[in-house]
Amino acid sequence: MRQLSEYINNDFKPFSSTDSVTDVQEFFVDINYSHFPVMDNDIYIGSISAVDVETFEAQKPITDYRYTLEGFFVRTTMIWLDILEVFARNNANVVPILDENNKYIGYYEITDIIKFLNETPFLKETGGIIVVEKPVADYSMSQITQIVESNNGKLLGVFVSQADAEKVQITIKTTLGSMNEIIQSFRRYNYEIISEHQEDDYLNTLKERSEYLDKYLNI
Numbered sequence: 001m002r003q004l005s006e007y008i009n010n011d012f013k014p015f016s017s018t019d020s021v022t023d024v025q026e027f028f029v030d031i032n033y034s035h036f037p038v039m040d041n042d043i044y045i046g047s048i049s050a051v052d053v054e055t056f057e058a059q060k061p062i063t064d065y066r067y068t069l070e071g072f073f074v075r076t077t078m079i080w081l082d083i084l085e086v087f088a089r090n091n092a093n094v095v096p097i098l099d100e101n102n103k104y105i106g107y108y109e110i111t112d113i114i115k116f117l118n119e120t121p122f123l124k125e126t127g128g129i130i131v132v133e134k135p136v137a138d139y140s141m142s143q144i145t146q147i148v149e150s151n152n153g154k155l156l157g158v159f160v161s162q163a164d165a166e167k168v169q170i171t172i173k174t175t176l177g178s179m180n181e182i183i184q185s186f187r188r189y190n191y192e193i194i195s196e197h198q199e200d201d202y203l204n205t206l207k208e209r210s211e212y213l214d215k216y217l218n219i
Contacts, residue, residue, distance in 0.1 A: 002119065004080055007112040008097060008105065014039045015048065017063040021056040024048060037096040037107060038062055038069055044096055044104040046071045073098050076105065080116055083108060122157030128179050130172045131161065131195040132186050139168055139191075147189060148174050151181040169194060 014037040015024060027036065028050040035047035046069025048062060056065055073096045074083050086095050093110040117123060132144075141158065148155050153174040162169035174182065183193055 002116065004083075004116055005076065007108060007116060008076075009109055009112070010106045012036070014044070014096075014104065015062060016040070017045065017066065018061050020058070021053060021060050021062065021065070022058045024053045024062060025056075025058065028053060033094045034092045035070065035090075035094050037094075037104065039104060042104075044073065044098060044102070045069060047092070047094070047096060072096075074108065075100065080113060080120075083113060084117075087113065120157075122173055125156050125173075125175075127156050127173045127175050128197075129195060130174065130179075130183065130186070130193070130197070131169055132172065132191040133167055133169045133194050134191050136163065136166060136168050139170065141170075143189065144170060144172060147185045148172065148182055151178045151185055153178060153182050 012027075012031070015027075017038055017040040024036075033050060035049050037047050038045055040063070045066065048065075048069055052065075052068050070090060072086055072090045072092070074086050076097060076099050083095065087093070087110050095108050095110075096104060097106050097108060099105055144158060145155060156173040156175065158170060158172045160168055161171040179197060183197060186193060
């Protein structure tokens with residue numbers, strides 16, 4: 001699997017604060033980026049938005065619109081989940097990268113981060129997905145791990161996929177194996193199973209009883 005650092009991009013140089021708005025507008029016409037970084041004397045000062053720049057006066061320099069620059073960035077040490085959060089929070093498909101000394105070293109494109117994500121075991125490895133739900137105050141990641149592993153399963157990934165003030169949904173990916181035993185164990189620990197599974201003996205039994213009842217009522 002490739003390292004995240006291999007996706008650092010420098011195909012295009014950052015804008016200088018002295019560049020004209022015309023230069024930026026022409027860049028965004030040719031390149032489908034939502035934002036792009038701007039430098040002032042080799043210091044990153046923010047990213048200029050493709051949407052915002054359409055409203056600027058063409059002959060003015062970027063520095064006249066410095067107040068509109070968006071200061072988001074990621075660090076070289078950040079993990080891919082944190083990087084994805086920065087993309088999502090800023091509605092961006094390009095995110096600048098700074099090192100620990102705040103030196104600009106390049107940018108990530110969202111398409112490359114998705115490629116990296118597709119190489120992680122959570123997506124790449126064969127396994128089963130279970131979505132469970134429980135009150136916020138009652139769920140435990142350590143308990144979820146224990147339930148899976150006590151039924152001879154191995155976790156490939158687990159994350160909170162939905163939450164509100166009352167309940168939380170957790171998406172679990174586990175190696176294929178004792179899926180029914182894992183599902184029934186979650187029920188014993190009062191987790192509601194949100195996802196549907198052919199291996200679910202409990203639901204299959206309910207379905208059989210429902211079909212039997214329908215036949216009885218139709219006699």
